[in-house]
Amino acid sequence: xxxxxxxxxxxxxxxxxxxxxxxxxxxxxxxxxxxxxxxxxxxxxxxxxxxxxxxxxxxxxxxxxxxxxxxxxxxxxxxxxxxxxxxxxxxxxxxxxxxxxxxxxxxxxxxxxxxxxxxxxxxxxxxxxxxxxxxxxxxxxxxxxxxxxxxxxxxxxxxxxxxxxxxxxxxxxxxxxxxxxxxxxxxxxxx
Numbered sequence: 001x002x003x004x005x006x007x008x009x010x011x012x013x014x015x016x017x018x019x020x021x022x023x024x025x026x027x028x029x030x031x032x033x034x035x036x037x038x039x040x041x042x043x044x045x046x047x048x049x050x051x052x053x054x055x056x057x058x059x060x061x062x063x064x065x066x067x068x069x070x071x072x073x074x075x076x077x078x079x080x081x082x083x084x085x086x087x088x089x090x091x092x093x094x095x096x097x098x099x100x101x102x103x104x105x106x107x108x109x110x111x112x113x114x115x116x117x118x119x120x121x122x123x124x125x126x127x128x129x130x131x132x133x134x135x136x137x138x139x140x141x142x143x144x145x146x147x148x149x150x151x152x153x154x155x156x157x158x159x160x161x162x163x164x165x166x167x168x169x170x171x172x173x174x175x176x177x178x179x180x181x182x183x184x185x186x187x188x189x190x191x
Contacts, residue, residue, distance in 0.1 A: 002046045017044075017173055024144075024171045025051035030123060032168050033146040035175025041146040042104060044173060049102040054142055057101030062094050065107030072115050074131055083132025095128055095139050102142040108168065109149030109160060116161045123167045143168070 004025075007018055024031040025048045033041045042061065049059045067075050074084075078093030094103060105111075111119065122128050123143060127136035145168045154160035 002043045003050045004047050013176055020173055021048055024048050028142045029170045030143045030168050031171045033173045036148050039175035041175055045104040045144040054101050058098050059102050060094050060098035061104045063106045065110040069112055077128050078130040080130050080132035098141045099139050104144045106146045108145040109147040109154060116164050120164045
């Protein structure tokens with residue numbers, strides 16, 4: 001379990017990222033963590049979760065880039081029995097699993113357009129529908145997004161919705177290069 005105490009670094013840039021992450025932890029504002037692979041985005045997301053009021057609730061990680069496109073919506077939102085071939089029972093999605101806690105949407109830049117629309121509704125209304133369902137479900141979660149995608153360029157090209165970009169970009173953390181992770185002491189060192 002990672003907390004802010006595991007983040008070590010005296011450089012002013014490091015201290016600024018930690019300060020902003022602590023600020024994010026004290027609110028439920030959607031946070032966007034930008035950085036290359038291996039820079040500690042998930043560790044910062046977990047520290048944000050563990051540093052706030054939701055620490056005793058679930059912390060759910062979804063790698064949007066690793067999910068097959070035809071399964072993304074059922075994984076995120078769940079489904080009702082009979083919603084599609086093979087759906088022989090109801091299944092909660094990751095948003096329901098994270099209810100009252102935090103969900104990390106890693107590689108959010110890989111979501112397709114239809115899923116981006118549903119994500120926008122979750123962020124605006126705090127509701128979603130399982131596949132095959134016609135009534136909305138409420139969810140109380142903190143959303144943290146992580147990506148290495150240049151979102152302004154993705155918005156300009158039409159690959160990412162501008163309104164969703166502004167919804168996920170309320171607090172932005174720019175991760176710095178990862179120098180060292182010391183497993184025995186479980187400290188994350190960045191500069």
